[in-house]
Amino acid sequence: MxxxxxxxxxxxxxxxxxxxxxxxxxxxxxxxxxxxxxxxxxxxxxxxxxxxxxxxxxxxxxxxxxxxxxxxxxxxxxxxxxxxxxxxxxxxxxxxxxxxxxxxxxxxxxxxxxxxxxxxxxxxxxxxxxxxxxxxxxxxxxxxxxxxxxxxSLPFNTANALAKPRDQDAVHRELAALPRPRKHYQWYYSTREADPDMHRAPQGVHDFLRAYYHHKSADWKANKPYPLKAWSAEELAKLPTYYVMDLARTMPETVAPEMPSAAEIAANQWLPDSELAYYAAEYQRTGFQGGLQWYRCGTSGAFDAELQTWSxxxxxxxxxxxxxxxxxxxxxxxxxxxxxxxxxxxxxxxxxxxxxxxxxxxxxxxxxxxxxxxxxxxxxxxxxxx
Incomplete structure (x- = not known):
């Protein structure tokens, strides 16, 4: 150490x-x-x-x-x-x-x-x-x-009626079937490919993180959020691509076009390159899989029954x-x-x-x-x- x-x-x-x-x-x-x-x-x-x-x-x-x-x-x-x-x-x-x-x-x-x-x-x-x-x-x-x-929630009032099986969320099929096919980032983060995609990002971990942090910050002027009407493919597709990605793209490919200019990086006071270098060095050393496991726990539904104890x-x-x-x-x-x-x-x-x-x-x-x-x-x- x-x-x-x-x-x-x-x-x-x-x-x-x-x-x-x-x-x-x-x-x-x-x-x-x-x-x-x-x-x-x-x-x-x-x-x-x-x-x-x-x-x-x-x-x-x-x-x-x-x-x-x-x-x-x-x-x-x-x-x-x-x-x-x-x-x-x-x-x-x-x-x-x-x-x-x-x-x-x-x-x-x-x-x-x-x-x-x-x-x-x-x-x-x-x-x-x-x-x-x-x-x-x-x-x-x-x-x-x-x-x-x-x-x-626990299934409720089902003693005299069969409980419905847990539905597979159709929104993912619907996102993939849009004219511009899309996918939700949390389900992408749950794939085996997500960690190597980011750990071996073509632009390097430092520049990947720079573009990612920029894209989700107020510095990216297109971030003008508003409430969505429903958990549907049509509504979710209104989210920026760092949340609802193009189907065929990795996260490094998603954020690369939003890489800030050298002047924007030099002007950044909240995360100067000298501080970003520490994040990049740590993730270059450890990879991203440890954090991605948290997403897998949520998207898999594997632990919902345990959490239903507190329904x-x-x-x-x-x-x-x-x-x-x-x-x-x-x-x-x-x-x-x-x-x-x-x-x-x-x-x-x-x-x-x-x-x-x-x-x-x-x-x-x-x-x-x-x-x-x-x-x-x-x-x-x-x-x-x-």
């Missing part, structure tokens, strides 16, 4: 390892560690990111008096102990086991509870499940860029949602944003769309995200004290 490149971090954040976290040696970034007795916050990154994606948030939270912990999650970065093979142990990447990772990490640091778990992108549903399963340990939750979907349960701790105003993420599954606010969460005290930010909201507009997080933490504490 001594040959690994330095992490581009502010001086107030340190990098360390924590052993024996649910079978992992977990790499963790930490801020606010200088004094004991601080309340704790746990930050969970998404795909294709790493703990370092919180580098612009952690100092402000630590400055407000918190002990802030951000791990490289299972399948990512410098955390080890996970199976990197496509044909490896898929079950170790299911939601419940990743919640166990989070709970184990918090416990290892000597906390019975954290004031909030904050998740972005694929870290958002994990944060939501943390709060739903263990509200005693995760006392409030912030979900960013990806709305929380409630637990899958009908809601998130009852104080909750908040934050996303970029130029992010399609809140709208990629029609009705999800509204369902989260009206049904999945019973104490949602904030839902914010940050102007000037796309999908990478805590990197693109960190000052506003920091303000919203601190505002939420104050409000959540007030709700709990009632």
């Amino acid at each position: 001594t040959s690994l490149p330095d992490i581009p971090l502010p001086a107030s954040i340190r990098s360390r390892y924590v052993e024996n976290i649910n079978g992992l040696r977990m790499h963790v970034l930490e801020a606010g560690f200088e004094t004991k007795g601080r309340p704790c916050l746990l930050l969970l990154h998404g795909f294709p990111e790493l703990a370092v994606s919180w580098r612009k948030v952690m100092p402000a939270l630590a400055g407000a008096g918190y002990h802030v912990i951000a791990p490289d999650q299972r399948g990512y970065g410098r955390t080890t102990g996970w199976d990197a093979r496509y044909d490896g142990d898929l079950g170790s990447f299911r939601f419940l086991n990743i919640v166990r990772d989070a709970l184990g990490l918090v416990s290892a640091f000597g906390y019975r509870s954290v004031d909030a778990v904050i998740g972005h992108d694929f870290g958002s549903p994990i944060a939501g499940w943390c709060a739903l399963l263990r509200p005693d340990a995760f006392r409030s939750v912030v979900m960013m860029s990806a709305p929380f979907a409630p637990p899958p 009908g349960r809601t998130i009852d701790v104080p909750s908040c949602f934050i996303a970029g105003k130029q992010d399609w993420g809140p709208y990629q599954r029609p009705g999800a944003l509204e369902a989260m606010q009206k049904t999945a969460c019973t104490d949602m005290i904030g839902c914010h769309l940050v102007d000037g930010a796309g999908h990478w909201v805590q990197q693109e507009r960190p000052e506003e995200v920091n303000r919203l997080l601190l505002q939420f933490l104050k409000g959540a504490a007030g709700n709990r004290d009632r």
Whole structure:
């Protein structure tokens, strides 16, 4: 590990390892560690990111008096102990086991509870499940860029009628049959080819990630999202190609035409090339399969029965949602944003769309995200004290 490149971090954040976290040696970034007795916050990154994606948030939270912990999650970065093979142990990447990772990490640091778990992108549903399963340990939750979907429902009122078999989603056949044939990125990410496509991208991992991050950011001026009417091929085809891809294209081929110019790259303040180089080096070293396993767990339906144990349960701790105003993420599954606010969460005290930010909201507009997080933490504490 001594040959690994330095992490581009502010001086107030340190990098360390924590052993024996649910079978992992977990790499963790930490801020606010200088004094004991601080309340704790746990930050969970998404795909294709790493703990370092919180580098612009952690100092402000630590400055407000918190002990802030951000791990490289299972399948990512410098955390080890996970199976990197496509044909490896898929079950170790299911939601419940990743919640166990989070709970184990918090416990290892000597906390019975954290004031909030904050998740972005694929870290958002994990944060939501943390709060739903263990509200005693995760006392409030912030979900960013990806709305929380409630637990899958159990078959109901079927004692005197045969339960219908689980339908194969026809939308994928319909997408492929469009005049411009398409496919959904999550199902592409679940294929055996996705990791080698990206790990051996023709333009190299660095330029692939540059184009990918640019395409999903507010810098790509065509990101002007709006709610879709239905989960149908015709509606989903309105999404940008990073979500609903051309059928015959890989993800590197999809984003390559949107590669920003040299001048745009030089002007980028939220992810300069010197910082992107760290992401690229890590993914070049590990590949992408660890993160892609999370998608496979969802698209396969293999673990739905387990999650149905919590059918009908809601998130009852104080909750908040934050996303970029130029992010399609809140709208990629029609009705999800509204369902989260009206049904999945019973104490949602904030839902914010940050102007000037796309999908990478805590990197693109960190000052506003920091303000919203601190505002939420104050409000959540007030709700709990009632």
